[in-house]
Amino acid sequence: MKISKIIELLDATVLCGEDKIENEVHSACGSDMMSDVLAYVKEQAVLLTGLVNLQVVRTAEMMDMKCIVIVRGKKPGNEVVELCRESGIVMLSTEERMYVACGRLYENGLRGGGVKENE
Amino acid sequence: MSEAISFRFLIDGDDFTSAGNASVQVKKMLRQLNFDAETIRRVSVAMYEGEINMVIHANGGSADVNVWNDRIEVVLADSGPGIPDIDLAMQEGYSTAKDNIRSLGFGAGMGLPNMKRYSDDMKITTELGRGTTVTMSFFVNS
Numbered sequence: 001m002k003i004s005k006i007i008e009l010l011d012a013t014v015l016c017g018e019d020k021i022e023n024e025v026h027s028a029c030g031s032d033m034m035s036d037v038l039a040y041v042k043e044q045a046v047l048l049t050g051l052v053n054l055q056v057v058r059t060a061e062m063m064d065m066k067c068i069v070i071v072r073g074k075k076p077g078n079e080v081v082e083l084c085r086e087s088g089i090v091m092l093s094t095e096e097r098m099y100v101a102c103g104r105l106y107e108n109g110l111r112g113g114g115v116k117e118n119e
Numbered sequence: 120m121s122e123a124i125s126f127r128f129l130i131d132g133d134d135f136t137s138a139g140n141a142s143v144q145v146k147k148m149l150r151q152l153n154f155d156a157e158t159i160r161r162v163s164v165a166m167y168e169g170e171i172n173m174v175i176h177a178n179g180g181s182a183d184v185n186v187w188n189d190r191i192e193v194v195l196a197d198s199g200p201g202i203p204d205i206d207l208a209m210q211e212g213y214s215t216a217k218d219n220i221r222s223l224g225f226g227a228g229m230g231l232p233n234m235k236r237y238s239d240d241m242k243i244t245t246e247l248g249r250g251t252t253v254t255m256s257f258f259v260n261s
């Protein structure tokens with residue numbers, strides 16, 4: 001799915017990374033607990049979250065993610081958006097709640113991708 | 120690189136906004152050194168969890184990263200309260216984090232298990248009231 005399709009499905013606003021919205025992403029995850037993201041995610045490219053702090057961006061960067069979707073219309077501060085821009089990650093904001101946002105993307109074919117690493 | 124390349128970071132325990140920044144820097148440096156993406160991710164995720172732990176549980180500390188061709192070592196040392204029961208702390212879901220930490224997205228009790236999973240070897244030495252040192256080793260994919 002193209003990031004531009006996510007924008008359309010969630011009626012989202014682009015906060016940074018406008019030049020990358022035609023990139024393809026293949027899986028997503030939704031969580032407000034960063035350690036869960038770091039534990040269970042393998043190749044997810046999209047993170048949906050209700051948090052808006054700097055660690056959300058750093059967590060996504062650690063996992064080589066391509067796009068962060070802030071749900072429930074929360075507004076991240078400028079420094080959060082700036083860090084995200086520097087990290088080369090697209091940041092979107094949607095008014096939808098977590099459950100609905102995840103459901104809509106799933107329904108349109110964006111799946112959960114890999115599971116917990118067991119090494 | 121038969122000699123190690125070493126980096127040292129001081130982790131500020133009073134400033135949550137900068138927590139995780141040292142790991143971001145390490146990730147960038149490992150990219151410049153041309154390590155493979157999987158190794159870089161394992162090292163940086165494990166260090167990131169450890170770095171956050173030092174900020175939320177131990178009021179900061181230091182991180183030393185030693186890099187060889189075939190191996191990377193991360194040593195995280197703090198002078199925090201120590202860990203009373205390491206086996207318990209290693210269990211998935213065990214956390215002493217308070218609600219204010221949870222509202223920041225941490226405190227799931229997954230950090231130490233993640234660090235163990237992503238590293239090839241992990242040792243914890245800890246003394247109550249004195250501090251904790253976590254040493255993680257990673258073998259580079261070849």
Ligand SMILES: Nc1ncnc2c1ncn2[C@@H]1O[C@H](COP(=O)(O)OP(=O)(O)OP(=O)(O)O)[C@@H](O)[C@H]1O
Pocket residue numbers: 035036168172173176177197199200201202208209213214215216224225226227228229230231232251
């Ligand atoms: N450096 C440390 N100093 C003192 N206590 C620690 C340290 N690191 C971890 N702990 C203790 O071990 C527990 C488990 O750590 P772990 O990283 O697994 O979970 P967490 O930090 O509470 O939550 P999460 O990592 O999921 O955000 C912590 O809640 C804390 O009590």
Ligand SMILES: [Mg+2]
Pocket residue numbers: 035168171172226229230231
């Ligand atoms: Mg932790």
